[in-house]
Structures are given as structure tokens and as C-alpha cells.
Amino acid sequence: MSDQVPVCLTIGSSDSGGGAGVQGDIKAYASVGCFATTVVVGITAQNTAGIAGRWTVPVPAVLAQLDAVRTGFPLRAAKIGTTWSEELLLAVAGPLRELAADGVPIVVDPVMVTTAGSWLSDLGRTRALVAETLFPVATVITPNRREAELLAGVEPGGSSRRALAEKLAGLGAPAVVVTGGPREHGDWFFDGVEHHHIQGTHHDNGAEHGAGCAHSALVAGLLAQGLTLTSAVGEAHHRAAESVRNGHVHLGDGPHPVDVLGIGAETGRFGGPGLRFPLSWARPLDVPR
Numbered sequence: 001m002s003d004q005v006p007v008c009l010t011i012g013s014s015d016s017g018g019g020a021g022v023q024g025d026i027k028a029y030a031s032v033g034c035f036a037t038t039v040v041v042g043i044t045a046q047n048t049a050g051i052a053g054r055w056t057v058p059v060p061a062v063l064a065q066l067d068a069v070r071t072g073f074p075l076r077a078a079k080i081g082t083t084w085s086e087e088l089l090l091a092v093a094g095p096l097r098e099l100a101a102d103g104v105p106i107v108v109d110p111v112m113v114t115t116a117g118s119w120l121s122d123l124g125r126t127r128a129l130v131a132e133t134l135f136p137v138a139t140v141i142t143p144n145r146r147e148a149e150l151l152a153g154v155e156p157g158g159s160s161r162r163a164l165a166e167k168l169a170g171l172g173a174p175a176v177v178v179t180g181g182p183r184e185h186g187d188w189f190f191d192g193v194e195h196h197h198i199q200g201t202h203h204d205n206g207a208e209h210g211a212g213c214a215h216s217a218l219v220a221g222l223l224a225q226g227l228t229l230t231s232a233v234g235e236a237h238h239r240a241a242e243s244v245r246n247g248h249v250h251l252g253d254g255p256h257p258v259d260v261l262g263i264g265a266e267t268g269r270f271g272g273p274g275l276r277f278p279l280s281w282a283r284p285l286d287v288p289r
């Protein structure tokens with residue numbers, strides 16, 4: 001790992017509930033020692049129960065954010081989450097191609113439906129366009145089963161994750177992680193040549209809001225830290241699963257938010273104390289700094 005903090009980019013949408021979207025990505029990047037920059041393409045009025053409203057950011061504002069980040073920071077990895085519309089996909093395709101040509105690994109998380117069941121993408125032509133515009137610039141794509149089925153254009157439940165991954169590779173994705181669900185534990189990774197079942201423990205505490213966002217940001221962050229793709233996707237799964245296990249089960253009625261930083265954990269992921277903040281840490285005002 002390099003001794004400089006790697007800078008990563010997320011292109012995604014704001015989750016007012018703080019668990020997923022760019023807010024979740026920032027925490028996931030921080031959890032693997034990366035500095036997060038953000039290009040906000042949409043805004044959601046959201047809590048754990050679902051999305052009450054959503055707005056897209058005008059394309060010129062998206063492009064200006066991308067330009068500011070690209071010219072101001074040495075990006076070491078990027079991820080793209082929500083893509084909303086055809087117009088937006090077409091607008092970001094060019095800058096993403098340039099990033100990829102500069103050797104920046106790009107993780108494509110084709111978020112379409114949230115854990116709570118709200119739609120985050122206007123389907124229609126967008127499905128084919130995601131493959132056309134984002135697969136060629138991707139280092140890896142990280143759909144869940146439902147997103148993989150939608151992108152592959154197959155009926156739900158009829159295909160193995162192996163078959164889905166191969167189908168998406170056939171549409172141009174260089175490598176594919178089909179993430180796990182309630183019935184298929186662990187993740188399925190196809191590196192373009194070989195298949196790997198990343199085994200994992202399933203946690204049934206209902207704290208999965210933001211797991212997919214955390215996972216794809218973790219893959220990008222770990223690539224930025226110099227891990228190989230195979231190591232990054234393995235480690236990202238274990239950290240995402242931990243973030244579910246440590247999840248904020250007391251927050252919200254719907255799927256609870258993950259805790260990727262281990263803020264609420266009794267013990268951190270390395271066995272020491274978690275990031276829980278005891279009030280005794282606060283310095284009295286009269287202590288000179």
C-alpha cells in the first residue's frame with residue numbers, strides 16, 4: 001500500500017438518510033484509508049422506509065463537478081452508482097472514457113432498485129445504454145441478482161449467477177461480481193476467464209441499507225490502495241458483510257443502515273475498540289490547544 005492517501009471519486013446520488021448513495025460511499029472510502037471526492041448526479045428525499053422524492057442534477061452541473069474533481073485531484077479509482085437517465089449516461093460517458101484511458105480503475109455499480117424497493121433508474125433504453133456506455137470503461141461491474149437479470153434481459157430467478165455473469169461479460173463487462181442475496185450467500189466473481197465463489201456468512205439482522213453502495217466503493221478504494229481485483233472483491237465482500245453485521249439496527253423501520261466504519265461496534269474489525277465516541281474524549285474549553 002502507498003504511504004499517500006489515495007483519492008477516490010464517487011459519481012452517485014445523495015441519500016438524505018445517510019446510509020447509501022454518496023454519503024455511504026464517503027464512509028466506505030474512509031474505512032479503507034481513501035480520501036473521497038464526489039460528483040452528485042441526483043438527490044433523493046429518502047429514509048430507511050423508501051424514497052419520497054428524487055431530482056436529477058442538471059447535466060452542466062454534473063460535468064462541472066467532474067471537471068473540478070479531475071483537474072484538482074490525482075484520482076486513483078472511481079465508482080459510479082445511480083445513473084438515472086439516458087441524458088446523464090451520455091454526458092458522463094466521455095469523461096469516464098478519458099479516466100479509464102488514464103489507467104484509473106472504474107467500478108460500475110448499476111444501481112436500479114434500492115433495498116427498500118424504490119426505483120433509481122428510468123429503464124427503457126437506459127438498460128441497453130448502461131451496457132453500451134459503462135461496460136467498456138469498467139474494470140468490474142457489481143450488480144446484485146436483480147440488476148444482473150435486468151441488464152442481461154432474462155426472467156427473474158431462471159439463471160445461475162455463473163450464467164448471469166457470463167451473459168454480462170458477453171455484453172462487454174470485463175469482470176463481473178454478482179452480489180449475494182437472502183438465498184445465495186457470498187458473492188459470485190467472474191474475472192473474464194475464471195469463476196470464483198466468494199463464500200461468506202449471511203447476517204439476518206435486516207441492516208442492509210447501503211450494503212451495495214459500500215461494497216462497490218470498497219472495491220474501488222481497495223483497488224486504489226493497490227490490491228489486485230481478485231483480492232479487492234474478496235476483501236470488499238468481507239467488509240460489506242461486516243458492515244451489515246455491525247449495522248445500525250436501532251435506526252429506522254425499513255432496512256436499517258449498514259455501519260461500514262464500525263462506529264457502533266463494540267469492537268473494531270481488527271479486534272480493538274470500534275470508533276464509538278465516548279464523551280470523556282471531549283476536551284474541556286479551558287484546555288489550551
Ligand SMILES: Nc1ncnc2c1ncn2[C@@H]1O[C@H](COP(=O)(O)OP(=O)(O)O)[C@@H](O)[C@H]1O
Nearest residue numbers: 144179180201202203211212215237240241244
Ligand atoms: N445480510 C447480509 N449478510 C452478509 N453479507 C451481505 C448481506 N447483505 C449484503 N451482503 C453483502 O454486501 C455486499 C452488497 O450486496 P447487496 O446487498 O447484494 O448489494 P445491493 O445493495 O446492490 O443489493 C455483497 O458483498 C453482499 O454479499
Ligand SMILES: Cc1ncc(COP(=O)(O)O)c(N)n1
Nearest residue numbers: 013020021114115209210211
Ligand atoms: C441515493 C441512493 N443510491 C443508492 C441506493 C441503493 O442502496 P441500497 O440498495 O443499499 O438501498 C440508495 N438507496 N440511494
